[in-house]
Amino acid sequence: EDQVTQSPEALRLQEGESSSLNCSYTVSGLRGLFWYRQDPGKGPEFLFTLYSAGEEKEKERLKATLTKKESFLHITAPKPEDSATYLCAVQAPRQAGTALIFGKGTTLSVSS
Amino acid sequence: DADVTQTPRNRITKTGKRIMLECSQTKGHDRMYWYRQDPGLGLRLIYYSFDVKDINKGEISDGYSVSRQAQAKFSLSLESAIPNQTALYFCATSDLGSGPQETQYFGPGTRLLVL
Numbered sequence: 001e002d003q004v005t006q007s008p009e010a011l012r013l014q015e016g017e018s019s020s021l022n023c024s025y026t027v028s029g030l031r032g033l034f035w036y037r038q039d040p041g042k043g044p045e046f047l048f049t050l051y052s053a054g055e056e057k058e059k060e061r062l063k064a065t066l067t068k069k070e071s072f073l074h075i076t077a078p079k080p081e082d083s084a085t086y087l088c089a090v091q092a093p094r095q096a097g098t099a100l101i102f103g104k105g106t107t108l109s110v111s112s
Numbered sequence: 113d114a115d116v117t118q119t120p121r122n123r124i125t126k127t128g129k130r131i132m133l134e135c136s137q138t139k140g141h142d143r144m145y146w147y148r149q150d151p152g153l154g155l156r157l158i159y160y161s162f163d164v165k166d167i168n169k170g171e172i173s174d175g176y177s178v179s180r181q182a183q184a185k186f187s188l189s190l191e192s193a194i195p196n197q198t199a200l201y202f203c204a205t206s207d208l209g210s211g212p213q214e215t216q217y218f219g220p221g222t223r224l225l226v227l
Contacts, residue, residue, distance in 0.1 A: 043220045044218045046217060046218075087155070102154045103154060105154065
């Protein structure tokens with residue numbers, strides 16, 4: 001069964017304290033791994049798509065990496081405005097062109 | 113203006129009532145989806161549509177129906193609402209021609225409370 005697990009469930013950081021969020025997955029034939037940011041009461045906002053192991057993408061203080069079993073979202077020198085829930089999702093051939101399988105998310109709180 | 117809009121944004125209804133949630137998009141995408149989000153369960157797929165004539169059930173379609181009125185409009189109906197359908201509902205779109213990894217773009221959500 002295709003599955004996505006995110007850890008930790010919640011993470012509290014001080015401003016400037018770098019850390020990483022983990023997304024581990026079991027899926028047959030990964031077509032794509034997606035990271036989204038979700039603010040309270042709002043829809044998920046697309047951040048990154050990763051496809052092949054070794055791939056990396058960056059956006060401001062965020063960098064996403066991918067291996068054959070997991071993805072990391074690295075947050076460098078976070079600011080309070082980075083506080084949000086970060087969602088990981090995978091797309092597999094069984095779900096081809098259809099749904100994303102989501103993890104439950106990691107809620108990040110950054111205090112000044 | 114937002115690319116994906118949902119109406120209403122908030123709705124309170126009573127058990128047994130029929131309600132409709134609407135989604136419109138200006139992205140020109142072919143594919144549209146309805147998800148629900150519950151605390152501790154994450155996002156789960158209800159229905160999806162590849163074009164106006166193509167409707168498919170998702171993981172949790174029982175108690176729901178959909179209508180794709182046009183390429184840009186996809187509605188979700190609860191025929192007889194029940195309290196465990198209280199959740200946050202999201203519409204999403206993706207573009208068939210965007211490549212093997214179809215990024216999905218989400219609307220702002222509808223918060224539904226069934227009493």
